[in-house]
Amino acid sequence: LKSAAVALAVYLVALEAKHVLDEWRLSRVLRKRKELEQRMHVDKRDGWCVDDLKAYDGQDPNSPILLAIDGQVFNVWRSRHLYGAGGAYAELAGHDATRQLAKQSLESDEDDGAPLTEAELDVVRGWKEYFQQKYEDCGTL
Numbered sequence: 001l002k003s004a005a006v007a008l009a010v011y012l013v014a015l016e017a018k019h020v021l022d023e024w025r026l027s028r029v030l031r032k033r034k035e036l037e038q039r040m041h042v043d044k045r046d047g048w049c050v051d052d053l054k055a056y057d058g059q060d061p062n063s064p065i066l067l068a069i070d071g072q073v074f075n076v077w078r079s080r081h082l083y084g085a086g087g088a089y090a091e092l093a094g095h096d097a098t099r100q101l102a103k104q105s106l107e108s109d110e111d112d113g114a115p116l117t118e119a120e121l122d123v124v125r126g127w128k129e130y131f132q133q134k135y136e137d138c139g140t141l
Contacts, residue, residue: 039062040063040064040075040077040078041064041075041136042056042064042066042075042136042138043138044137044138044139045138045139046139046140047139047140048066048068048073048138048139048140048141049141050068050095050096050141053066053067053068053073053094053095053096054094054095055094056075056093056094057090057093057094057095058080058083058084058085058087058090058093058094059084059085061080061084061085064077065077065079065080065083065084065093065094066093066094066138067083067092067093067094067095067096067097068095068096068097068098068141069096069097069098069101069124069127069128069131070098070124070125070128071098071140071141072128072131072132072137072139072140072141073137073138073139073140073141074131074135074136074137074138075135075136075138076093076131076135078135079135089106091106091107091108092106095108096141098124099111099116101123101124101127102116102120102121102123102124103120104123
């Protein structure tokens with residue numbers, strides 16, 4: 001009976017130590033996440049130029065990633081795996097991606113420069129709505 005009480009006490013101490021360690025680890029993760037969010041934040045502003053976006057092309061892992069769609073600039077850093085260096089949509093980062101999304105092509109050299117059709121404008125509106133739901137609005141182009 002005495003050894004069972006000792007075993008229970010050891011178990012409870014170990015359980016409490018694990019809880020303290022888990023809380024410490026979680027606080028570290030949350031602190032790092034908050035620091036990352038602060039580094040990736042871009043103040044909302046109007047009047048972005050296409051040239052301004054080039055600095056946010058996703059090549060620097062310590063910098064936000066911006067792209068524009070139909071005059072609205074979005075911070076897509078949370079999807080760095082898609083828009084960052086080597087990502088499937090890296091071609092869109094740091095650019096006005098309106099025409100590429102409308103034409104449903106990642107290759108800007110495939111754009112014939114013709115005015116967008118109504119169907120292509122509908123595609124752009126759909127993408128813009130999606131981005132408005134998912135990503136941070138950084139202002140207008």
